[in-house]
Amino acid sequence: MTTPQERMRRWRLVLGGGQGDGTACTLTGRDAAMDGALAALYQAGDASAQGGTPEERSGGLGSSAPRVARWLDDVREYFPQSVVQIMQADAIERLDLRSLLLEPEMLEAVQPDVHLVGTLLALKNALPEKARSTARAVVAQVVADLEARLAERTRSTIKGAIDRSARVNRPRHHEIDWNRTIRANLRHYQEEYRTIIPERLIGYGRSQRGVQRDVVLCIDQSGSMAASVVYAGVFGAVLASMHTVRTSLVVFDTNVVDLTDQLDDPVEVLFGTQLGGGTDINRALAYCEGLVTRPSDSIVVLISDLYEGGVREEMLRRVARMTAAGVQVVVLLALSDEGAPSYDRTNAAALAELGVPAFACTPDLFPDVMAAAIQRRSLAPFVPDPEGR
Template structure:
C-alpha cells in the first residue's frame, strides 16, 4: 500500500490517477479544518483568498469561545521568535472591514447558507451575548427570523436592557406572525366543525370534497379499461357547533419549556379568535399566572413569561379544576415535560377527579429544540391511566387533535 503525503504532489513512477484524486480530497479537507480550527492552525494551514470572508466571520463569533476559556486574544510573537506570527486570537480586522455586530451580521448573512446563518444567529445571542444586535434597527431587519432564534432570545430576555428588549419584541413579533400564518388555517379547518357526510354541501371547495361518495356516484361510468369518467362530484357539509367550549391551557414555563411555550402562546392566540371557543391561558412553574386577558396576543404572553424555576404541575391542575364551569364542555390541555417537582399523587388525583366529572383531559408532551419529544415517560403513563390522553404532537397535529375533541 502506498503512503501518500497530502502536501506533496505525486511525481515519478509512483504517481497514479487515484493519488491525484486523493490529494484533491485532502486539499478540501485541509481547507475545512483551517476554517474549523481558525488561527490556531495558521502555521500549518493557510487560508485561501476565497475563504477570507468565511474565516473573518467565523473568527468574530467563535473566538469568543476561546476567550471564555482563558486563551489570549491579543497579538505578540511566538515564544522563541521565528516567524513573528501571533499565537493569540486577536480579531481578524482587514482595513476597511466593519467588525461590529452589525457588520458581522451583514457579512455572515451573505456568505453562509440560510440554515447555517440561522444557527450562527442563535449562537450569537444564546452563547456569546451579542445582544447589541437587538439595539440596532438595521440589525433587527437583517436577522433571519426563526423558531430557534426566538427561543434563544426568550431564554436571555431577563438580562436585556430596555432598548434590547424592545428589539427582541420586534423579532418575536416577526417569528409569531410567520407561525400564525402557517397554523391559523389548520386550526380554523380543524376546529370550526367536523365533516357531516349526511348532507351535501353548497360550498364546493377542496376541504369539503367527499371522495367516497364521489366514487360511488360515478361507478356506472367506468369503461372497459377501468377508467372512470367523473361527472357527479360530491361535497360534504360541515356541522356547525352551537355550544361554546371552554379550553383551559396549562403551560409549563420551567426553563426547559421555551420551544413549547412559543407554540403554546401562538395556539392560544389563534384559538382565541375562533368562534365558539372560550380560551383560558395559565402559565405555571411553582406558581400559576393567569394570562387569559392577553391570550389573544402571543407576543405579550411571551414577553411576560418568566422562563426558569421549578415545576409544580399538581398546583396548576388544581387551579384549572377550580375554573371548570361545565365539565362536559371543557377541555383542559396540559403542556409540560411532566417532570413533577411537586406531589405526583396530588397531580394524579386532580386529573382523575376532572376526568371522572366529564372534563376532556389532554396532555401535550414537550418537544425540544429539534421538535423531538422530551418528557418524563413514567409520569405521562400514570397520567394516561388516570384518564388523560397524552401525546407528543407538532402544533399542526394538535390542531387536528383538538378539532376531533371539539366537534
C-alpha cells in the same frame, strides 16, 4: 468528478485547521470568510489545543457588540437561514452573548427566530429601556411569521373537526359521512348483492354558530420550555379568534397566571410570561380545573416536561378526576420543532396508566392533535413507539 484539490478544499473547511491539519490547503476569498465565521464561534478558546496561538486561529467574538454584529452579517451572507439560526443559538450559549442582546444595535442585527424570542423573554426584565422596543419588534416579527405559517391550517382543521363531531342522523346526501355510515351498518351486509344496506345514515354536522368546545392551554414556563411557550402563545391567539372555541391560556411556574384577556395580542401574551423558576403542575391544574364548566365539551392541554415540584400524587388524582368527569386531557411534553425532549418518565408513565398519553408534538402536527381531541379519537397514533420512531 471531484478533483484532489477540491477534496482537500472540502476537508480543510470541515476540519477548520491551520497549516498542521494535513490538507496543505490555503483558503482564499469566500472560503476563507466562511472559515473565519465558523472559527470565530467554534474555535474560540481552543487555539492552543489546535496547535496555534489565539491570534493565528481566531480572536473569537469577544464582548464587542459591533464585532458580533459584523459576524452576524457574515453568517447571513455565507450560510442558509436554517444554519444561521443554529449558529446564533450556539453563539449565545457557547460564548455567553446574552449581555449583548441587551443592546438594540445587536438585536437589529440578529436573525429573528423562536429560540431568540425565548432568550429575549427570559431576559425581558433586564432589558434596558432603549432595547425594549427593539426586542418587542423582534418578537412581533417572529409571531407574525408563525401566524402566517400556522393560522389558516389550524382554523380549517379544527373547524372541520367540530363540524364532523356534531353528527346528524337524517343527513342530506352531501352531508353523509360514508366511512362512519358503512361501519355502523356492517351487520346489514347482503352477500347476494355484495353490498351493505345502510339502514342508518350518519352525517357530518352542519356549521355550528355558538361555542362548541372549551379549550384550556396550560403552559409550563420553566426555562427548558421556552420554544413551547412561544408556539403555545401563537396557537392560543389563533384558537381565540375562532367563535366556536372558547380558549383560556394559563402559564405557570410555582405561581399561576391567567393570560386569557390578552389573547387578542400574542406579543402581549409572550411578554406576560416569565421564563424560569420552579414548577407546580398540581397548582396549575387546580386552577384549570376550576375553569371547566362543561366537562364533556372541554379539552385541557397541559404543555410541560412533567418535572413536578408540587404534590405529585394530587396532580395525578386531579387528572384522573377530570378525565372521569369527561374532560379530554392532552399532555404535550414539548410543542416545538426540536427532537425528543428531556422529561420526567415516571410521571409520563403514570399519566399513560390513567389513559392520558404524554408525547412531544411539532407545531405542524398540533392542529391534528387538537382535531383528534375534539372528536375524542385516540391520541395513540401521535405517540412514538419505544424506539422513538
